[in-house]
Amino acid sequence: MDCNRFFVLMRHEEEKFNVMGAKIVSNNGKKTLHGVHAPHFKNTTELVPEVMPVPEKVYISLHQHMGAPCEPLVKKGDTVKVGQLIGDTSAFMSAKTHSSVSGTVEAITTMTTSMGGTDQYVVIKTDGLQEVSEEVKPPVVTNYQEFLTAVKNSGLVGLGGAGFPTFVKFNLKDLNMVDTLVINAAECEPYITTDYRTCMDKTKELLAGARAIAKYLELKDIYIGIEDNKPKAIELLEKETKDDPAFHIVSMKASYPKGAEKVIVYETTGRVIKEGQLPFQAGVIVSNVTSVAFLGEYLETGMPLVTRTLTIDGSAIANPKNVVAPIGAMFEDIVNFCGGYKEEPVKMLMGGPMMGITIYTDNLPMVKNNNAMLAFGAEQAKVYEETACIRCGRCVRACPMSLMPAAIETAYKLKKEDELKALKVNLCIECGCCSYVCPAHRQLVVTNKMAKRMIAPKK
Ligand code: SF4
Ligand code: SF4
Incomplete structure (x- = not known):
């Protein structure tokens, strides 16, 4: 729906x-x-993401990505720490699952997903200590294979909404097939401002991630495509990259859907991804800006993907915010951190108003690729x-x-x-x-x- x-x-x-x-x-x-x-309705543009308190429980899906679900590596009663691997599979097309909290596994259970299907979840009762797992160590990366292993171990999936395992995207038969990285910072969906905040607050990590991808995939050019309704971010990125000829900051006329893969590749590089082709067949790797910044941070710290920044907005939300939430937190808990609802939410969306998915309850856990939750009152939810x-x-x-x-x-x-x-x-x-x-x-x-x-x- x-x-x-x-x-x-x-x-x-x-x-x-x-x-x-x-x-x-x-x-x-x-x-x-x-x-x-x-x-644009970018009401939260200037709101630096706030870290929400650790909820009492998190519900971590073992299938937060395209491809095969993970098998649980923990069982009821086990204690877990932040960053600990709790789900994995031998399937190629998949992404590892890590604990976002420290606490005790209460259950491995089947729950309904936001898409109406069912998946397995690891339910963890948190202890509030947020102890970090001994497994969390910066990866040693000196060549392409080690880079791929690091990306795989990070659990990264496309954070722009697609949920495609990043390790699979970077796993190329022949590095000569690609020469260009296109970083998608368009964020053309109304309301959502998390990618903008990445540009502003995680510039160093973003550039480090971009340079690492370019280095190990042997790419010559790095294009960052960003809409011209984000002048501060464009100015900052131009300033921070002015001495590096590999970077090209492309200010694109703000219009929807500038962030669509085929559109942004054409807008930034002039290359056309033909029918049935994937970007690499046009010599391009496309990555979301927040994914690239996460990678920069992961290579530095070794902390896998265990948190996510979401825009919580819409006419029914009391205090719209950008929120850093542990993966598996219930939307209900995240909305409560934003002061709850100021009117009855008649329409709730996971994602933006153009491509988001309608959800019928906020009693659902967020997954890695959620970048927003919007809630609207009756006036905005009128049916025509x-x-x-x-x-x-x-x-x-x-x-x-x-x-x-x-x-x-x-x-x-x-x-x-x-x-x-x-x-x-x-x-x-x-x-x-x-x-x-x-x-x-x-x-x-x-x-x-x-x-x-x-x-x-x-x-
Ligand atoms: S949703 Fe409509 S406008 Fe968008 S690509 Fe499909 S047909 Fe075209
Ligand atoms: S009225 Fe018909 S032609 Fe016009 S936009 Fe709607 S579907 Fe398309």
Whole structure:
């Protein structure tokens, strides 16, 4: 379930500002991909992340990443410390799981996930001491293989929201395939400011992480793509990298979805990731800015991924904040640290309003790739009725992938799988721009998701 009804609210806000919705935007005269100008609502921009108190219990999922879940390495009654490995697997596509707290394992149990499925969780009753595990030591890294091992041991997954195991992304058959690192600091989703805070508060770690990736993957150029609505961060990054010719800070015209992988690669390097290709096939490694900063910190300290900074915002939140929370903390506990709700939350989202996932309770534990939790009251959560398509073409003009969402919707309803394939619905990045601009409030992105499933190879 996504958050289409929000697109209407946000578009109305946009119209208040008299900004056109869908159009081709220009970045310093350079033609760029389509998209929309959504209002930014970056209310927490200047709020330095606050570390929340350790909750009474954490619920650490053994499947916080794309790929195979981990097997538990602890059992009920075991004591654990911060940074201790508590879940692992021999599967290639996976990421290790570490304890974010010190305490006692209360249970290994199956719980419902935010996506509606089920996963195994390690439930830990905390002791409040936050004792650090003896396993936590800075890794020794002198070559590519040792770098890969370190990345694997860190438990890092893409922190921009994808949850792709970073070790897998860096594991290349041939280093000659890539020559460029693109660091995604666009943060184009409204409300979310955690990547901005990384640029401002963890600049040293970010540059150290970027240099390590470039060194061990033998990359020549490092592009940091950042929207021009973050002038302080752009100034800081330009100042800190001015003596290093490998770095290129690219200020991109703020528009959504500048952070989409294909979009940011094109905007920063001018390279096109073709249909069916992955970034490395265009010679590029793409990494989220907070992931890179974490890596810089991990190589220095050896502390694996056990905390996450989230933006907690929305009209129902009493005191919006950026919060550093232990992995596995309940959203309910994190919201309570922000003063709780000032009105009944009618709509809650994990992530931003464009691509976030609706959650029906805050009684869910956060996972590694959560970068925000938003909660809105009744006024913002109004549902607008769909009306008939008026063939205005706004959805087509907005689509960064140059798709035809209205035609896809028709083909889906008629169950025309061949037509859906011909319309390339598989290229849809589910950014929501089409739904956002549609004056008929059509649930286009939801239809696209279902259409992709319809034509996916049957298992
Ligand atoms: S069709 Fe897909 S890629 Fe295009 S605007 Fe809609 S959600 Fe985004
Ligand atoms: S689906 Fe919406 S945006 Fe697209 S052509 Fe129809 S009315 Fe216009």
